[in-house]
Amino acid sequence: MRAWLEVDLDTVRRNLEIVRRSVGTGVEVIAVVKADAYGMGIKEISRVLDGGNVAMFAVISLDEARKVREASSKPVLIMGYLEPKEIVSAIEEGYVLSLFDNELAAIYERLAARLERTARVHLKVDTGLNRLGVSSGEAVDLLVNQRHYPHIRIEAIFSHLIKSTNRPSNERQLQKIRELLLTIQSRCELLPVHLVNSGALADFSDGYFDAVRIGLAFSGVDETILPGLEPCLRAKSVIVQVRTIDKGEGVSYDHLFIAAREMKVAVVAIGYAEGYSQALSGKAEVVVQGQRVKVLGKICMNFIVIDVTGLDVRRGEEVVLVGSQTGPNGQKAEVHVSELAKWCGLRHHEVVTRLGTSLPRDYYGGR
Missing domain, CATH: 3.20.20.10 (Alanine racemase)
Structure with missing residues (x-):
């Protein structure tokens, strides 16, 4: 998946x-x-x-x-x-x-x-x-x-x-x-x-x-347009590998991120080929188990690496790139399109269009 x-x-x-x-x-x-x-x-x-x-x-x-x-x-x-x-x-x-x-x-x-x-x-x-x-x-x-x-x-x-x-x-x-x-x-x-x-x-x-x-x-992804508008979309992926890295080790191409301590990291199946801009490297956060975690290092063509230190995550676990998620203990976190737009210097239109034209879609309601 x-x-x-x-x-x-x-x-x-x-x-x-x-x-x-x-x-x-x-x-x-x-x-x-x-x-x-x-x-x-x-x-x-x-x-x-x-x-x-x-x-x-x-x-x-x-x-x-x-x-x-x-x-x-x-x-x-x-x-x-x-x-x-x-x-x-x-x-x-x-x-x-x-x-x-x-x-x-x-x-x-x-x-x-x-x-x-x-x-x-x-x-x-x-x-x-x-x-x-x-x-x-x-x-x-x-x-x-x-x-x-x-x-x-x-x-x-x-x-x-x-x-x-x-x-x-x-x-x-x-x-x-x-x-x-x-x-x-x-x-x-x-x-x-x-x-x-x-x-x-x-x-x-x-x-x-x-x-x-x-x-x-x-x-509804730009909350400044009108009061009451709600985002209609969520972008998701899954964890494909979990690993531990030692202090001083680098993550992803060019080692733009170096671990300051031992860390647990997870590889997620999304990259700039799927519309997740490389300009998000070192800035973006995603949601796992109802908690926001950081994207580490350079975003690759088809993968990103995230910090899951302290979380009990497994292969196949859902990761929210845009939208909200409620964790196992009821905690809820969200990443807005407006945040992605700010992180990568794009307009809302470009963020959603890049993701939407690159990813398969599942529809709910409206039938």
Whole structure:
């Protein structure tokens, strides 16, 4: 047995309910399930969120959109770049495309006309991220001159926040959107807008508009997003060997850790190949028998070594890498994703996505 990820689908559903209560009535929830739903499993998570009546799903690729379609009949927005043959398939299959420059508008129009279909799109406006998106002026031109694109139907406008937890930055982007909407209002019909993501939920209700795009909040791994969110996942592995090392002996590659005394150590089946970053070396802790213990030395491709001095552990015993565990005497300990993120200098998104896309998953609840 190697490492695995446990996902509690009932917790995902409860987290969605908390998000819904936070945004209130009149604001739709667009479920972002890209990167295999942040490593939690795109089909399973989409099925649960569909049951919670999200308005729409958002993904990056055509392949992801098709996986969502297997779990839900709700509209799916493909936010990423597609090759022409993929655009044809996306239009034929009824997905919503992201329109982020004028050249792409011409491509959508040409391919949709050839199919005698209408390409449904959301217009991506760049408000400062300088990644994808048309300028405000280009957005106005596209909307005012839609007659030049009879096979394109622009259904909404959206943008991405630069740093969702930075309110002054958010306010500057919000002002750009408001100025754009004022210009549009004077020349053509207004469209729905979505801007806010998980990180801005708690402190930026001014930017909710018609819908919010939510991904990480469903996992509950970032407790700062909204009060009441709970982690839906645990990463686990097992001990594969227990051994004693003498004072002065080193552990793992390069002997970055040297024992200051005789120690009992255990080898655990997880490593950077399974998404447990080598940047955690010398910093991370895990939970065994309801107690936090240290990871010793350099993290290997498929193994780590932990300090189990004073614990009666055996081969096959469960080790919690992320999440909580209750020990034999009722003691409980936990390692949060936020701690792993801090230890290895990554964002929550990257920690869970690395683990989730590398490990097999077991699901609970939500059936």
